[in-house]
Amino acid sequence: MAEEIRVSVEFIEKELPLAPPLYVSVFFMTQAMGRQATAAEVAQKLDILESDVLKAWKYWKGRGCGLWKEEKKARALPSARPSYSAAEVAVSLKNEGVKELFSYAEQKLGKCLSHHDMVLLLGLHDWLGLPVDVIELLLNYCVSLDKRGMHYIEKVGISWAEEGIDTVEKAAEFIEMRRRGYREIMREFGQGNRLPSQAEEAYMKKWIREYKLPMEIIKTACQRTVLRTGGVSFPYADSILRHWQKAGVRTIEDVAALDAAHTAKKEKAPETKKAAAQPKKNRFINYTQREWDESEWEEMERRERDQW
Incomplete structure (x- = not known):
């Protein structure tokens, strides 16, 4: 280790009061161990x-107080959930938030x-970075769906992290959208008693979040889809x-108004289209029919009698 650590008075006065105590410990331990120290060595x-x-290093980098080589600064959380040992889980219990999370779960x-x-729960908090109160909402949401399996809970947690649902407000908005919005849409399709598939959920999410359409408009499109196709067609409703x-x-x-404009446009279609639908005349029917008067019929009958 280095024999001494030098920091400025300005750093002590301005940075230390703002930083979480754990991040301060990481800062000084990294200083003491030198630039060659790895995150695993500092953690140990x-x-x-x-x-x-890694989170502490990211914090200090953001504060303009990075201490490490560029390759160290570029390190990020692992792409796959870490495998925590029993000792690491025990260490995590020193965190009151994690302890409360386990109790709530x-x-x-x-x-x-x-x-x-x-x-798995520790991974949601430590690996994915979801706050404890968000994970508690996640647990409550999954249990409300009667989904208590930890793998299902982790799968939903990963999707939340990918979508940036990292606050209680965002989580509550998602839950409301899923419970009310998705259910109403499925009901309009006559599918109110089943959960949507992943593909169906992607469509509904697009209508609500990307298109930002009111629910009454979405429901109207679903109704028209059923009337025109005779069944459930998310692609048709999307069109x-x-x-x-x-x-x-x-x-x-x-x-x-859009319907009225479409109807008016159809009614103004050229008459030539109607004429084109009429059968063409040919040499067998292209003549003017002769009209016979009563005297001619009588004369024809008289000649036929004379022949007999």
Whole structure:
């Protein structure tokens, strides 16, 4: 280790009061061990998780106080969930937030957590970076769907992290959209008693989040889809909604105006189209029919009688 650590008075006065205590420990331990120290080595010295060291380095880099070579600064969290040992799980329990999370999970899931359960929950917090209160909402949401399996919970957690759902507000918005929005759409398709598939969910998410269409407009498109196709067709409904979104539709009145414009356009179609549908005349029917008067019929009958 280095014999002494030099920091400025300005750093002590301005940075140390703002930084989390753990990040301060990482800062000085990294200084003491030198630039060649790895995150794993610093974590071992401080008896903390390697990911905590990486988070601390990221924090100090953001504060303009990076201490490490460029390749160290470029390090990121692993792409796959770490495999935490029993000792690492025990260390995580020193964090009151993690301890409360495990207790809450046992209460919601109605069981004592196994080591594997703890590893998955710890991964949501430590690896994916989801706050404890967000994970608690995640657990509550999954249990409400009667999905208590840890792999399912982790799968939903990963999708939340990928979508940037990292606050209670964002999580609540997602849950409301899923419970109310998705359910209403599925009901309009006559599918209210089943959960949507992944592909169906992608369509609904696009309508609500990307197109930003009101629910009454989405439901109207679903109704038209069922009437026109006789069944459930998310691609067909998407074609309707994509057209409406491009046309600036926001209300039912907008839909009615669009329908009226379409009907008016059809009624103004050239008469030549109707004429083209008529059968063509040919040499067998292209003549003017002769009209016979009563005297001619009588004369014809008289000649026929004379022949007999």
